[in-house]
Amino acid sequence: IAGITQAPTSQILAAGRRMTLRCTQDMRHNAMYWYRQDLGLGLRLIHYSNTAGTTGKGEVPDGYSVSRANTDDFPLTLASAVPSQTSVYFCASRTGTDTGELFFGEGSRLTVL
Amino acid sequence: RKEVEQDPGPFNVPEGATVAFNCTYSNSASQSFFWYRQDCRKEPKLLMSVYSSGNEDGRFTAQLNRASQYISLLIRDSKLSDSATYLCVVKGSNSGYALNFGKGTSLLVTP
Numbered sequence: 001i002a003g004i005t006q007a008p009t010s011q012i013l014a015a016g017r018r019m020t021l022r023c024t025q026d027m028r029h030n031a032m033y034w035y036r037q038d039l040g041l042g043l044r045l046i047h048y049s050n051t052a053g054t055t056g057k058g059e060v061p062d063g064y065s066v067s068r069a070n071t072d073d074f075p076l077t078l079a080s081a082v083p084s085q086t087s088v089y090f091c092a093s094r095t096g097t098d099t100g101e102l103f104f105g106e107g108s109r110l111t112v113l
Numbered sequence: 114r115k116e117v118e119q120d121p122g123p124f125n126v127p128e129g130a131t132v133a134f135n136c137t138y139s140n141s142a143s144q145s146f147f148w149y150r151q152d153c154r155k156e157p158k159l160l161m162s163v164y165s166s167g168n169e170d171g172r173f174t175a176q177l178n179r180a181s182q183y184i185s186l187l188i189r190d191s192k193l194s195d196s197a198t199y200l201c202v203v204k205g206s207n208s209g210y211a212l213n214f215g216k217g218t219s220l221l222v223t224p
Contacts, residue, residue: 033211033212035214040216041216042200042214042215042216042217043157043200043214044214045211045213048211050210058211090156090157101159102149102157102159102202102212104156104157104158105156106155106156107155107156
């Protein structure tokens with residue numbers, strides 16, 4: 001089924017551990033994004049990538065890193081998780097920066113203890 | 114000030130009612146506007162784009178007022194299945210032209 005796949009769906013993690021959230025899309029979209037969603041704060045952009053090989057910082061990038069080695073994959077890494085990173089993380093993609101509907105994955109629910 | 118502001122609600126309306134949501138945006142250079150719908154514990158999905166001339170899709174009507182920098186969504190003849198959070202979305206001029214989301218307006222349609 002075409003779309004965006006995120007993994008894991010849910011994870012409980014000890015503070016200080018390293019964690020990578022995976023995101024893969026098969027729509028050949030150029031632009032990809034990572035958002036976090038917290039109650040009362042809405043969706044906030046963490047990092048983005050306009051095309052393979054490029055990345056940029058969003059509104060709340062601290063504590064997170066991304067890479068975009070190819071068109072399909074856009075992993076998000078927490079180098080040393082902290083409790084404030086407890087959130088629901090959504091990966092999204094669209095055709096380009098100027099056009100196209102934004103498609104979301106089903107989300108990854110992360111709890112940092 | 115957040116780039117996109119919405120009344121969080123909740124809006125509780127009976128079936129068949131008409132309900133309207135407004136959203137304001139701060140960047141006058143913004144060019145693209147959307148409404149997304151998010152069901153509880155699910156991912157957001159595009160409901161409709163908002164065009165300068167206004168647009169309608171069945172029971173849903175979206176309007177854009179550039180002078181006042183606000184966007185509206187009108188839902189007529191509300192259905193139980195319309196219960197969800199409605200997200201106002203504006204394409205930013207920075208951060209790779211990523212979409213900026215409002216915090217969402219919660220709608221509950223009751224029998």
